[in-house]
Amino acid sequence: MLDARAISLVRAGFKSVLAAENGPALLARSFYAQLFVDHPEFRAFFPASMDQQRDHFVRALAYIFDNLDRNERVESFLQQLGRDHRKHGVDGTHFRAGASALISAFRNFVGNEVWTDEVEDAWHRTLALVTDNMAVAADSDELPPYWGATIVEHQRVLDDLAIVRLQLDEGIHYYPGQYVSVQIPQRPKLWRYLSPAIPCNPQGEIEFHVRRVSGGWVSPAMVTESVVGDRWAVSPPLGGLQIDRGIDEDVLMIAGGTGLAPLRAQVMDMARRSRNPRVHLFVSGTYPRDLYDAETLWQLSLSNPWLTVVPVTEEDENPWWHSGPTPELPWGMHHRLHGPIGKVVTQFGSWADRQIQICGSPSMVRTTLYALRKVGTPMEHVQHDPL
Numbered sequence: 001m002l003d004a005r006a007i008s009l010v011r012a013g014f015k016s017v018l019a020a021e022n023g024p025a026l027l028a029r030s031f032y033a034q035l036f037v038d039h040p041e042f043r044a045f046f047p048a049s050m051d052q053q054r055d056h057f058v059r060a061l062a063y064i065f066d067n068l069d070r071n072e073r074v075e076s077f078l079q080q081l082g083r084d085h086r087k088h089g090v091d092g093t094h095f096r097a098g099a100s101a102l103i104s105a106f107r108n109f110v111g112n113e114v115w116t117d118e119v120e121d122a123w124h125r126t127l128a129l130v131t132d133n134m135a136v137a138a139d140s141d142e143l144p145p146y147w148g149a150t151i152v153e154h155q156r157v158l159d160d161l162a163i164v165r166l167q168l169d170e171g172i173h174y175y176p177g178q179y180v181s182v183q184i185p186q187r188p189k190l191w192r193y194l195s196p197a198i199p200c201n202p203q204g205e206i207e208f209h210v211r212r213v214s215g216g217w218v219s220p221a222m223v224t225e226s227v228v229g230d231r232w233a234v235s236p237p238l239g240g241l242q243i244d245r246g247i248d249e250d251v252l253m254i255a256g257g258t259g260l261a262p263l264r265a266q267v268m269d270m271a272r273r274s275r276n277p278r279v280h281l282f283v284s285g286t287y288p289r290d291l292y293d294a295e296t297l298w299q300l301s302l303s304n305p306w307l308t309v310v311p312v313t314e315e316d317e318n319p320w321w322h323s324g325p326t327p328e329l330p331w332g333m334h335h336r337l338h339g340p341i342g343k344v345v346t347q348f349g350s351w352a353d354r355q356i357q358i359c360g361s362p363s364m365v366r367t368t369l370y371a372l373r374k375v376g377t378p379m380e381h382v383q384h385d386p387l
């Protein structure tokens with residue numbers, strides 16, 4: 001457990017990185033350069049393009065440093081991260097080797113005047129906590145680093161969105177709301193997180209909803225190049241998005257685009273139980289066409305009176321370039337509301353008596369958090385995946 005002084009020194013150091021021009025990118029470059037100088041053999045674990053890797057690295061650091069005073073949360077995140085890295089072929093020794101490269105990167109960044117013995121000690125203790133948790137979790141995990149799966153159905157529901165159904169070679173146990181890392185044959189070594197859109201089942205069927213991100217490395221291939229028969233690799237589940245059944249609070253779920261997937265999986269799981277809290281699910285997209293799953297959600301709400309589904313779009317009309325039909329919203333469904341999702345949801349109040357989950361693109365999650373904060377929603381009630 002770190003003391004408050006060490007936490008504040010580490011946070012101050014990282015804040016100076018975030019505040020500097022190109023700070024996060026420079027820190028990440030310096031870290032990987034030092035790592036590959038110290039251990040040239042590590043380069044083979046990483047893809048040719050390191051952009052996404054560096055981005056993930058800085059985001060993970062930000063999440064860890066933000067949560068250093070919440071022991072349980074940070075340790076669980078680090079252990080998941082350690083286990084997840086096994087898909088790259090690394091083990092505990094690699095994490096411990098990485099700590100010294102990170103210390104050098106920070107020392108180079110902040111400069112010798114700021115790098116006192118006390119600062120160095122705080123960094124050593126923090127990174128020991130980080131690497132020990134990751135190393136022990138990676139070395140003690142008995143699950144395989146990933147499983148094989150075969151695409152059995154690839155449905156292009158929109159020009160830029162596909163529903164991909166796979167048959168896992170072996171059933172993976174995941175909780176609804178968790179996510180997994182996926183590698184596809186068209187883009188080896190480029191793992192991307194996806195959230196299963198259905199609960200796990202003994203048949204080993206899994207379903208993903210994938211949006212093509214313009215200019216992205218992997219999602220365009222998942223949407224436009226993947227075909228039935230392709231073999232994907234799926235790593236063990238991560239994340240802790242879940243409804244707390246131990247407290248007497250109803251639920252607010254806010255989905256943007258394919259961020260619907262982990263919320264849908266939870267609602268489907270709840271539909272198998274006899275008692276549930278009330279759930280308000282706001283499902284949003286930019287255009288009416290983006291409400292691609294309205295029919296399934298409507299059917300779920302018909303047979304589950306605890307579930308209310310409210311469709312929302314930012315724009316009232318489809319874009320001029322949209323071709324193909326836009327399915328009508330099912331008759332009887334709540335009428336479509338219009339506006340930025342954060343603004344629409346907070347029109348109804350602060351939802352202070354709800355447990356809240358937000359899922360969507362990083363910008364959708366950030367703007368929705370901002371809107372909730374502005375109306376006084378208690379932030380400890382809000383969950384979202386690391387951005």
Ligand SMILES: Cc1cc2nc3c(=O)[nH]c(=O)nc-3n(C[C@H](O)[C@H](O)[C@H](O)COP(=O)(O)OP(=O)(O)OC[C@H]3O[C@@H](n4cnc5c(N)ncnc54)[C@H](O)[C@@H]3O)c2cc1C
Nearest residue numbers: 192193194195209210211213216217218219258261361385
């Ligand atoms: C916990 C978690 C769960 C996820 N679940 C899903 C899911 O179920 N379905 C799904 O389609 N995607 C999901 N994603 C996003 C997915 O992992 C990829 O980030 C996304 O598909 C882009 O990958 P790419 O290789 O095409 O783009 P990259 O080459 O990685 O990035 C290209 C550019 O696009 C930006 N970018 C990355 N992601 C997004 C985004 N979502 N919106 C806007 N810009 C973006 C990057 O910052 C970069 O500038 C999830 C992400 C996380 C962290």
